[in-house]
Amino acid sequence: MxxxxxxxxxxxxxxxxxxxxxxxxxxxxxxxxxxxxxNGAGKSTLIRILGGxxxxxxxxxxxxxxDRTFRGSAESQAAGISVVSQEFRLVPQLSVADNVFxxxxxxxxxxxxxxxxxxxxxxxxxxLGLDLDPDRPVSSLTVGDRQMVEIxxxxxxxxxxxxxxxxxxxxxxxxxxxxxxxxxxxxxxxKAVVYVSHHLDxxxxxxxxxxxxxxxxxxxxxxxxxxxxxxxxxxxLGRAPQTYERGAVxxxxxxxxxxxxxxxxxxxxxPFDLSVRAGEIVGLAGLVGSGRAELTRALFGDLPATSGExxxxxxxxxxxxxxxxxxxxxxxLSEDRKGEGILPHLDVTENAMVSRDRSGLGLLRRLLxxxxxxxxxxxxxxxxxxxxxxxxxxxxGNLSGGNQQKVLLGRALLSGCAVLLLNEPTxxxxxxxxxxxxxxxxxxxxxxxxxxxxxxxxxxxxxITDRCAVYFAxxxxxxxxxxxxxxxNIVSASVGQTVQEGSDV
Numbered sequence: 001m002x003x004x005x006x007x008x009x010x011x012x013x014x015x016x017x018x019x020x021x022x023x024x025x026x027x028x029x030x031x032x033x034x035x036x037x038x039n040g041a042g043k044s045t046l047i048r049i050l051g052g053x054x055x056x057x058x059x060x061x062x063x064x065x066x067d068r069t070f071r072g073s074a075e076s077q078a079a080g081i082s083v084v085s086q087e088f089r090l091v092p093q094l095s096v097a098d099n100v101f102x103x104x105x106x107x108x109x110x111x112x113x114x115x116x117x118x119x120x121x122x123x124x125x126x127x128l129g130l131d132l133d134p135d136r137p138v139s140s141l142t143v144g145d146r147q148m149v150e151i152x153x154x155x156x157x158x159x160x161x162x163x164x165x166x167x168x169x170x171x172x173x174x175x176x177x178x179x180x181x182x183x184x185x186x187x188x189x190x191k192a193v194v195y196v197s198h199h200l201d202x203x204x205x206x207x208x209x210x211x212x213x214x215x216x217x218x219x220x221x222x223x224x225x226x227x228x229x230x231x232x233x234x235x236x237l238g239r240a241p242q243t244y245e246r247g248a249v250x251x252x253x254x255x256x257x258x259x260x261x262x263x264x265x266x267x268x269x270x271p272f273d274l275s276v277r278a279g280e281i282v283g284l285a286g287l288v289g290s291g292r293a294e295l296t297r298a299l300f301g302d303l304p305a306t307s308g309e310x311x312x313x314x315x316x317x318x319x320x321x322x323x324x325x326x327x328x329x330x331x332x333l334s335e336d337r338k339g340e341g342i343l344p345h346l347d348v349t350e351n352a353m354v355s356r357d358r359s360g361l362g363l364l365r366r367l368l369x370x371x372x373x374x375x376x377x378x379x380x381x382x383x384x385x386x387x388x389x390x391x392x393x394x395x396x397g398n399l400s401g402g403n404q405q406k407v408l409l410g411r412a413l414l415s416g417c418a419v420l421l422l423n424e425p426t427x428x429x430x431x432x433x434x435x436x437x438x439x440x441x442x443x444x445x446x447x448x449x450x451x452x453x454x455x456x457x458x459x460x461x462x463x464i465t466d467r468c469a470v471y472f473a474x475x476x477x478x479x480x481x482x483x484x485x486x487x488x489n490i491v492s493a494s495v496g497q498t499v500q501e502g503s504d505v
Contacts, residue, residue, distance in 0.1 A: 002065070003028050004160050004192050005050070005081070010059030012045050012216075014398065017390060019045040020056070021216040027161055027192040032183060034207035034224065035196045037236055038430040039400030040388050041213040043196055044086065047165055050194075051083040052076030064160075074103075080160035084151050084167050086196075086401070086428060087338050092139035097121040099138050100153045124152040129178040143336050144170045151179065162186060163194040168202065169428045170335070172287055172456060180206050198430050200229050214238055237432055254278030256314070257450035258299075258330075258419045263308030265291075265298045269474030271308055272298075276419070276450040281441065283465035284454040285490045290471035292454045293335075296421045299452075300332040301325040312418055329418035333408050335427060335454075341408050342396045349378040349392035352410040381410040386436050402433030409440050419450045426460060438464050458490040470494055 003026035012020040020042045027033060037043050048054045050061070052070030061068050063079050070076040076083075090099045097114075100121045106113045121134040130148050138146060147170040154162060164183070168176045183193055183206050195207055203210055204224055212220040212235040220227075220235040227235075234240060260274040268291040276282045284292040297303040299310065301319040310317055317328040325332070334340035343351050353374055378392045387406045389399055396404055405425065412420050422441065426434045441464060445451050455461050461468050468485045470478040470493035478493035480486075 003062075004064060006060075006062040007046070007050070008060040008062060010046070010049060010056045010061070012042075012049065012054065012056050019216050020049075022059070023213070023216075023218050025211055025218070025221070027194065029160070029190045029192055030187050031209065032187050032193045032195055032207045034203035034210040035194055035213070036198075036200070036203060036210060036232065037213035038432050039402035040215075041236070041430075042216040043213055044165065044400070045216075046213070047083060047085075047163055047194075047196070050076065050081055050161075050163060051085075052081075077104075077157060077159075080158065082154045082157045082159035082162050084154045084162070084164045086165040086169070088146055088150055090138045090146060090149060090153075093137065095135050095137055096125070096132055096141075096149055096152075097134035099149055100124065100134075100156050102153070104157060120156070121152065124155055127155070127182065128152060129175065144172065144175065147171060148175065155182075159191065161192045161194065163196075165196045166198065166428050167195075168197065168199065170424075176202075198428065198434075200232060200431075203232070204229070212236055233431055236430070254448060257312065257448075258452070259309075259311040259314075260295075260299070261309045261311075263295075263298060263310065264306045265294045265303055266306065268294050270476075273476075274452075274469065276452055278418075278448045278450055279445050280467070281445050281451040281453060281465045283461040283468035283485070283490075284452060284471065285456075285458065285461055285468055286471035286494050287456075289473070290494070291474045292469075292471050293423070295471075296332060296423055296452065296454050299325070299330060299419075299421055326415060326417075329416070330421065331412045331415045331417035331419070332421035333405075333412065333423060333425060335424035337401065337404055337408065337428070342404050344395070344397035346396065347393045348387070348389050348396045348399065348407050349374065351396045351407050352378055352381060352414060354411065377414075378410075381413075385410055385440060400430075400433075402429040402437070405429055405437060406433070406440070409437065409444075413444065417449060419452070420444060422451065422453045422455075424455055424457070425453060426455075426457070458487045458494070461485065461490055462487045 005027040007023060007025040009022045009024055010020055011022055023046060035043055049056050052073045052075050055069065068079055091102065097118045101117050106116045118134040125132050128148050128151060132145060138149060151167055168179060171179065183195065187193055197203060207224050210222060210224050210227060210232065211218060214236060254277055256275050257278045258276040260272055263272040272295050284295065286292045294303055298305045299319065301321045301324050310319060312329050319325050343354065375392060381387065382389060385406045388403050396407060426437055429437065441451060453461065453465055462485055465485055468480045468490060469476055470490060472494060480489055
């Protein structure tokens with residue numbers, strides 16, 4: 001079958017980095033092609049070239065048999081390529097409908113057809129199983145809902161090729177199943193789909209073929225049926241995969257570092273109670289709307305609590321802002337790494353150092369030999385945290401998601417925090433970087449930090465936490481300890497079912 005798009009020997013270079021090294025791919029009508037690789041392998045670079053955001057140093061793009069050079073996203077879209085970017089391109093102040101049709105507004109007699117735009121948006125949202133008012137401002141949406149609006153935006157255009165870059169990173173289980181059904185339907189209509197995901201079960205579930213990038217080169221391209229997960233991971237890493245060993249559950253943690261009693265948060269039915277000891281990793285599990293996200297936001301001063309008490313190392317603290325939270329030893333990594341984590345206009349060293357404590361050393365004293373100056377401190381972080389970056393003055397926006405997350409963990413380490421709140425810590429992170437991050441979290445706990453991990457990834461919580469509090473409809477329904485912290489128990493409690501025998505509920 002004739003390819004709708006061909007990528008022929010494409011090379012892309014940045015200062016000091018060759019991001020793509022002669023990559024060639026064919027995209028056929030009706031094909032769902034999984035595109036996988038570690039963070040930094042070149043996937044996002046290839047997507048930016050196909051989307052017209054960048055032009056390659058050399059190589060060719062052929063669309064329906066014709067050589068094309070895209071000088072912007074509008075030209076790529078006009079050629080029939082629609083991209084769901086990993087980075088949201090929404091305008092928060094505008095409504096859902098205005099965002100979905102931004103740049104290709106429906107008009108009647110030269111005037112924007114507001115009613116028609118709302119109606120068409122409602123249809124798209126219905127296809128995605130999303131109960132959202134088209135007039136609602138995007139700024140009021142959750143990260144998951146924003147992701148769905150981004151997908152609706154891509155579907156609103158005429159296209160022959162749909163590129164989806166980590167489309168399910170912020171979605172729950174039901175939303176993921178609906179999206180998979182839509183991808184299958186699009187392929188049945190004769191469209192080509194490029195599907196990028198670090199969740200390899202998705203690749204095997206919906207992709208006909210898989211292409212693997214490693215260090216900018218195409219190292220494998222085969223039917224999905226010819227591979228298994230272990231072989232695919234070996235292609236991605238160039239070696240047998242590392243595994244994370246959970247080790248013994250923390251039985252001898254220190255004194256309570258974080259104590260939460262009767263904390264009432266707007267929009268959550270019941271007050272929160274929580275305690276975390278020094279050296280302990282405690283998980284927060286629950287579906288969207290369960291209340292766990294509101295708890296971490298309240299503990300970081302982003303969401304004002306109406307009553308209750310929070311203590312850090314036995315001392316009552318007031319948390320009216322994130323600045324106050326940091327001052328009291330509480331540090332948070334947001335689930336929205338791009339929007340609320342990194343400072344994209346600053347380099348990686350500046351991003352790591354921006355919240356360091358007055359000594360400039362934080363937990364570095366306990367984890368690493370301490371260099372004298374800022375540059376040397378970052379170099380030590382880069383080595384010990386396996387941050388893949390050519391130098392400390394690289395803009396953080398040019399790093400992969402996994403490496404950005406490691407820089408943010410370095411920032412937490414340098415802050416000298418007593419309590420670390422992690423929201424979806426490995427969202428959008430590849431299998432190799434995920435193991436690195438788990439090990440870094442374990443090291444932080446071993447240094448005496450009280451770690452709270454809020455995650456929708458039940459296997460992640462089962463792998464790294466000592467205890468796990470599970471929330472359903474705004475109240476805690478289970479607290480799992482030790483051997484009872486299993487994926488099955490977490491999932492069962494998250495949907496309101498009774499967990500297996502032996503669990504502390």
